[in-house]
Amino acid sequence: xxxxxxxxxxxxxxxxxxxxxxxxxxxxxxxxxxxxxxxxxxxxxxxxxxxxxxxxxxxxxxxxxxxxxxxxxxxxxxxxxxxxxxxxxxxxxxxxxxxxxxxxxxxxxxxxxxxxxxxxxxxxxxxxxxxxxxxxxxxxxxxxxxxxxxxxxxxxxxxxxxxxxxxxxxxxxxxxxxxxxxxxxxxxxxxxxxxxxxxxxxx
Numbered sequence: 001x002x003x004x005x006x007x008x009x010x011x012x013x014x015x016x017x018x019x020x021x022x023x024x025x026x027x028x029x030x031x032x033x034x035x036x037x038x039x040x041x042x043x044x045x046x047x048x049x050x051x052x053x054x055x056x057x058x059x060x061x062x063x064x065x066x067x068x069x070x071x072x073x074x075x076x077x078x079x080x081x082x083x084x085x086x087x088x089x090x091x092x093x094x095x096x097x098x099x100x101x102x103x104x105x106x107x108x109x110x111x112x113x114x115x116x117x118x119x120x121x122x123x124x125x126x127x128x129x130x131x132x133x134x135x136x137x138x139x140x141x142x143x144x145x146x147x148x149x150x151x152x153x154x155x156x157x158x159x160x161x162x163x164x165x166x167x168x169x170x171x172x173x174x175x176x177x178x179x180x181x182x183x184x185x186x187x188x189x190x191x192x193x194x195x196x197x198x199x200x201x202x203x
Contacts, residue, residue, distance in 0.1 A: 027164060028164045031164045031166040031167065031170065032164075032166070034097075034166075034170050035149065035166055035169065035170065038170065038173045043094075043173075043177075045091040045094060045177060046091050046093075047089055047090055047091055048089070048090075048091075048092065049087050049088070049089055050087065050088070050090070050092045051085040051086065051087055052086050052087075052088050052090075052095070052120065052127060052129070052198075053078050053080055053084065053085055053086050053120055054085070055092060055095065055096060055099070056076075056078075056099060056118060056120060056129065057076075058096075059096060059099055059100050059103055060074060060076070060103070060118065062100075063103060063104070063107060066107055067107060067116070070107065070110070070111075070112045070113075070114075071112050071113045072107065072110060072112070072113070072114055072115065072116055073113075073114070073115040073116070074115075074116050074117075074118070075115065075116070075117040075118070076117075076118050076119075076120075077117065077118070077119045077120070078118075078119075078120040079120060079121045079122055080120075081122075086120060086122050086127055087200075088127055088198060088199075088200050088201075089199075089200070089201050090178050090198065091174075091177075091178070094174045094177070094178075095174065095178070097170065097171070097174060098170070098171040098174040098175055098196070099129065099131070099171075099196070101167035101168065101170060101171045102131040102168075102171060102194045102196075103116070103118070103131055104167065105167065105168070106131050106132075106133035106135065106192070107133075109133065109135040109136050109192075110133045110134055110135035110136075110191075111134075111135065111136075114133065114134040114135060115133070115134045116131070116132065116133045116134075117130075117131075117132040117133075118130070118131055118132075119132070122200070125199060125200055125201075126180075126197050126198060126199055126200060127197075127198050127199075127200055128195060128196070128197055128198075129195070129196040129198070130193055130194065130195040130196075131193070131194045132191065132192070132193040132194075133191045133192055133193075134190075134191040135191050135192060136153075136188070136189065137186045137187045137188045137189050137190050137191050137192055138153045138186040138187075138188065138192060139153075139154075139188055142154070143184055143186060146168055146184060147168050147169055147172040147182075148169065149165065149166060149169050150164070150165035150166065151165050151168075151169075152165045175196050175198065178198050178199070179198075179199055180196060180197050180198040180199065181196075181197050182194055182195070182196050182197075183195040183197065
């Protein structure tokens with residue numbers, strides 16, 4: 001930030017690389033802690049009523065700079081009521097983590113000037129949240145291993161995109177804890193769609 005004086009271009013590049021490495025380490029530690037809590041049954045949940053549309057918009061706002069840098073087109077299709085809301089019973093912070101992981105993956109694995117679409121629909125007893133991208137996609141064989149710990153697709157490895165291979169494992173467990181499910185469709189080179197199906201009431 002220049003608090004200790006003006007930086008040269010070389011100094012700034014070096015510090016930014018160090019900062020990014022530190023951020024990756026923080027992400028890894030946090031993911032490992034979450035996985036440990038999941039496996040030990042110690043990840044605590046607090047279920048309340050909240051507006052899931054507002055949560056999704058908050059997450060998208062957090063990624064605004066990253067999507068702008070990649071010149072990604074972000075489309076939102078929210079099927080909202082007259083109050084601009086869809087209310088569900090769930091753990092807002094855990095679902096923020098789950099949806100955040102899905103949106104982060106879509107941004108990470110979609111080339112510049114691609115498109116990401118977030119769809120929110122309400123059924124009679126369920127709500128559907130879909131995250132679609134025009135990214136690298138995955139094969140049928142890769143989809144079978146998708147929610148296992150440390151799994152990274154061949155495309156992700158070729159792109160050398162940062163990641164721990166734990167985000168989807170965590171998201172899958174969070175959705176299951178809400179008595180929901182994640183459905184996936186994907187084709188190599190054509191993109192991926194993750195659809196989360198959640199009950200409106202978690203009874």
